[in-house]
Amino acid sequence: MSADYKGRNIRPLRVVFQLGAFAFFIGQLLGLPPFGTEPVLRRVFLPNAACRYMNTAPTSCFYYQLQDSLAHGASDLFASALIMLLVVILLVLVLGRTWCSWLCPFGFVQELFSDLRELVGIPFLRMGFASRVLLRRVKYAILILTVLITVPLGISALGLAGCTGALSLPFCQVCPAKGFFTIFQQILGLEPWSTRLPLLAWASLLIFLGTNVFMRMPFCRICPMGGLMALFAGGSMIYLKKDPDRCTKCRICLRVCPMDHDRVYEEMGRIDVGGEDCTLCARCVEMCPEEGCLSLAAGPFVLVTSRPPKKVGLGRIFQRIRGNDR
Amino acid sequence: MKKEDRPARYIKERKGYFSEAQVDRTKKESKKMSQRIRKEMSSKKVRAKAMSYFDDVMEYGGPRVAELEKFKKGGGKVVGTMCVMVPSELTYAAGARSIRLCSGYYECVHPANELLGDAGLCPMVKSTLGSEMVGANPITDLVDLVVTPATCDGKMKLAEILEDWVDVHIMNLPRVKTGDTTSKTWLAEIEFLKSRLEALTGRSIGKKDIIEQIELYNSAQEVYRDLLEHRKGRRVSITGQDAMLVAQASQMDDVRRWTKKVRELVLELDMMEREGRFVGEEGGARILLAGSPMIYPNFKIPSIVEDSGGTIITDELCTGIRLMSDPIVLESRTMRGVMEAIAEKYFYPCSCPCFTPNDERINRIKMSIKAFGAEGVVFHSLRGCHLNNLEATKIELELKSAGIPMLKLESEYDEGDVEQVRTRVEAFVEMLRARR
Numbered sequence: 001m002s003a004d005y006k007g008r009n010i011r012p013l014r015v016v017f018q019l020g021a022f023a024f025f026i027g028q029l030l031g032l033p034p035f036g037t038e039p040v041l042r043r044v045f046l047p048n049a050a051c052r053y054m055n056t057a058p059t060s061c062f063y064y065q066l067q068d069s070l071a072h073g074a075s076d077l078f079a080s081a082l083i084m085l086l087v088v089i090l091l092v093l094v095l096g097r098t099w100c101s102w103l104c105p106f107g108f109v110q111e112l113f114s115d116l117r118e119l120v121g122i123p124f125l126r127m128g129f130a131s132r133v134l135l136r137r138v139k140y141a142i143l144i145l146t147v148l149i150t151v152p153l154g155i156s157a158l159g160l161a162g163c164t165g166a167l168s169l170p171f172c173q174v175c176p177a178k179g180f181f182t183i184f185q186q187i188l189g190l191e192p193w194s195t196r197l198p199l200l201a202w203a204s205l206l207i208f209l210g211t212n213v214f215m216r217m218p219f220c221r222i223c224p225m226g227g228l229m230a231l232f233a234g235g236s237m238i239y240l241k242k243d244p245d246r247c248t249k250c251r252i253c254l255r256v257c258p259m260d261h262d263r264v265y266e267e268m269g270r271i272d273v274g275g276e277d278c279t280l281c282a283r284c285v286e287m288c289p290e291e292g293c294l295s296l297a298a299g300p301f302v303l304v305t306s307r308p309p310k311k312v313g314l315g316r317i318f319q320r321i322r323g324n325d326r
Numbered sequence: 327m328k329k330e331d332r333p334a335r336y337i338k339e340r341k342g343y344f345s346e347a348q349v350d351r352t353k354k355e356s357k358k359m360s361q362r363i364r365k366e367m368s369s370k371k372v373r374a375k376a377m378s379y380f381d382d383v384m385e386y387g388g389p390r391v392a393e394l395e396k397f398k399k400g401g402g403k404v405v406g407t408m409c410v411m412v413p414s415e416l417t418y419a420a421g422a423r424s425i426r427l428c429s430g431y432y433e434c435v436h437p438a439n440e441l442l443g444d445a446g447l448c449p450m451v452k453s454t455l456g457s458e459m460v461g462a463n464p465i466t467d468l469v470d471l472v473v474t475p476a477t478c479d480g481k482m483k484l485a486e487i488l489e490d491w492v493d494v495h496i497m498n499l500p501r502v503k504t505g506d507t508t509s510k511t512w513l514a515e516i517e518f519l520k521s522r523l524e525a526l527t528g529r530s531i532g533k534k535d536i537i538e539q540i541e542l543y544n545s546a547q548e549v550y551r552d553l554l555e556h557r558k559g560r561r562v563s564i565t566g567q568d569a570m571l572v573a574q575a576s577q578m579d580d581v582r583r584w585t586k587k588v589r590e591l592v593l594e595l596d597m598m599e600r601e602g603r604f605v606g607e608e609g610g611a612r613i614l615l616a617g618s619p620m621i622y623p624n625f626k627i628p629s630i631v632e633d634s635g636g637t638i639i640t641d642e643l644c645t646g647i648r649l650m651s652d653p654i655v656l657e658s659r660t661m662r663g664v665m666e667a668i669a670e671k672y673f674y675p676c677s678c679p680c681f682t683p684n685d686e687r688i689n690r691i692k693m694s695i696k697a698f699g700a701e702g703v704v705f706h707s708l709r710g711c712h713l714n715n716l717e718a719t720k721i722e723l724e725l726k727s728a729g730i731p732m733l734k735l736e737s738e739y740d741e742g743d744v745e746q747v748r749t750r751v752e753a754f755v756e757m758l759r760a761r762r
């Protein structure tokens with residue numbers, strides 16, 4: 001009987017959250033009646049929710065709304081965009097990037113791809129430091145570019161306000177989620193097959209699927225919504241806590257981190273080692289072998305903390321009965 | 327290249343270089359040393375009975391040697407290592423056995439001194455070389471391949487010289503942990519070692535074999551952690567020397583059996599504590615031992631400390647707790663993922679002074695001081711061990727600001743310095759007690 005050495009087991013709980021969020025955002029999976037084309041809740045936005053191109057989703061992708069209200073900011077001097085931004089910043093300040101690893105449907109999808117890759121036995125690409133840093137910057141670049149394209153549209157003096165359409169939703173044109181969820185809906189029969197995807201969406205979907213074959217969380221690394229959250233996740237209430245006095249520098253945390261978040265390993269001064277690329281998936285907390293070294297914490301409370309791996313499951317019982325011979 | 331076809335580098339005529347008389351003397355003295363240390367350690371008033379198993383494993387020409395000889399007769403291969411950074415998991419997964427070659431025998435230093443004439447070189451390096459050259463220790467005859475990472479200068483050159491006697495596989499160890507190429511280089515070295523071991527035994531190492539070994543070693547660590555719990559109380563039931571002996575035996579013994587025996591030992595320690603049988607004096611000074619490796623039977627320093635009213639309750643030694651800390655944590659179970667997990671475990675958490683900047687060592691010392699309630703640190707370096715000598719300065723400074731006194735000792739492989747060391751240790755222990 002093979003036995004496993006395990007630290008904390010947090011992922012199952014996370015999957016419950018992810019499935020719940022997935023089901024909520026794509027309500028029809030649960031057999032819920034469709035919300036209609038213009039659902040009541042459509043004005044509700046969360047840092048990451050269902051893609052706007054999910055026809056029946058109860059809520060709407062924040063990034064869509066952000067682009068939309070920036071591009072149409074002329075009417076209210078960007079007030080609605082700013083209010084939206086403030087709300088999201090507040091949500092991130094409280095929950096940190098748990099929005100990513102615990103709720104985001106697209107992050108969930110990428111994790112499932114990772115599971116599949118592992119199942120098939122394809123090793124993933126280990127990037128060098130330089131490429132990691134480069135990718136990290138791309139997400140901010142996309143964010144800035146989005147603003148640079150949409151805001152001029154919203155400034156009435158420039159007279160561009162009329163140019164809506166593709167240009168007012170620049171990122172949606174290249175966002176792989178659009179293609180992914182459209183086809184996903186078609187497979188579920190929620191969307192007729194006659195709906196055609198633009199070429200650009202096809203291309204980015206293929207790139208997305210392709211990179212998932214050999215990379216962990218490829219889109220999350222460049223996701224502008226992740227970038228926006230990263231700007232404010234540094235001091236969030238839910239955070240990744242490290243007790244540097246207990247760290248042996250074994251580097252397990254960095255090896256298992258699906259986002260290659262260097263800081264969790266490097267940092268030996270600050271207590272909060274999340275922020276930046278950390279999506280608070282707590283993989284590192286599960287794997288860190290030092291008692292109380294890494295934890296997921298909410299304000300002053302430690303939610304879950306690392307511990308040395310122990311034999312779990314049937315193997316543990318066998319070990320008790322027969323000494324160590326398995 | 328096999329060693330037979332390779333021109334010797336340090337010695338032209340191996341046969342007859344050392345006289346029969348010298349070979350005999352080295353063997354005899356070594357055996358005597360092992361017997362003496364065993365007697366000393368087992369004559370303590372309070373000692374768990376289960377310890378005698380570990381005495382056997384470590385004994386010069388003891389039952390473990392006989393067992394391995396039999397294993398070799400059946401066509402088995404034995405790999406000798408000279409460092410904690412060699413993954414035994416791979417050796418066992420290849421169907422070979424692994425033993426630690428570093429030598430703690432004083433008499434073996436002399437042949438090496440004669441050949442090299444370097445009086446300042448680390449005595450452990452010289453003893454290991456001497457032992458191999460004159461075949462002073464029966465375990466040296468068992469070894470088919472020596473595997474060692476190029477850690478300190480002494481060990482690196484030792485590996486080179488040893489090639490005149492035995493096949494050696496030297497691993498290119500990156501010594502700057504913070505570099506970006508570091509993990510790649512070391513992973514490649516571990517993968518290279520795997521293929522070398524496969525060639526040695528003619529058996530390809532499968533993922534399942536490795537994972538099985540990883541679990542065996544992880545469960546060994548789990549039990550050793552239980553043992554360490556018995557060193558945290560106000561009084562302890564196991565001496566520092568015995569705990570070190572147990573840890574070192576893990577590198578000689580079959581790990582499955584070792585784990586079982588340690589589990590028995592832990593049960594006995596439980597019982598001893600319930601019965602109020604403790605080692606060391608009541609109120610002995612709680613000492614953390616750190617510094618250069620102390621290989622059995624060179625237990626001079628710990629035995630002096632524990633005879634002078636100190637109790638060694640923990641250590642930061644590659645011949646002690648470091649042998650049994652830091653589990654391999656598997657995440658990805660692709661072959662690459664498994665190899666990465668092994669490579670990182672045998673590299674990143676290792677606090678060998680050959681690394682720079684090596685801040686993890688001081689962190690570990692401080693961590694242990696807290697966890698075990700140590701009152702003082704005895705830092706020992708072998709004569710000629712520059713790396714430990716240099717780190718001692720740094721560590722002493724750091725400990726000073728933490729309010730922990732440190733005694734810095736230097737020792738050779740002979741009995742000449744015993745009295746001088748004893749005087750200093752006694753004064754240190756007194757000082758620690760007076761501080762209470």
Ligand code: SF4
Pocket residue numbers: 050051052053061062063064171172173175176177178
């Ligand atoms: S395409 Fe991307 S950015 Fe646009 S609404 Fe969908 S998920 Fe949001």
Ligand code: SF4
Pocket residue numbers: 047048099100101104105106107108219220221223224225226227279
């Ligand atoms: S980074 Fe973007 S895609 Fe990834 S989980 Fe976060 S919001 Fe979702």
Ligand code: SF4
Pocket residue numbers: 242246247248249250251252253254264265287288289290293294
């Ligand atoms: S896994 Fe834990 S102990 Fe290891 S380096 Fe990371 S934080 Fe430190």
Ligand code: SF4
Pocket residue numbers: 240253256257258259260261264274277278279280281282283284285
């Ligand atoms: S640092 Fe830890 S919690 Fe953050 S993304 Fe990496 S594994 Fe997840």
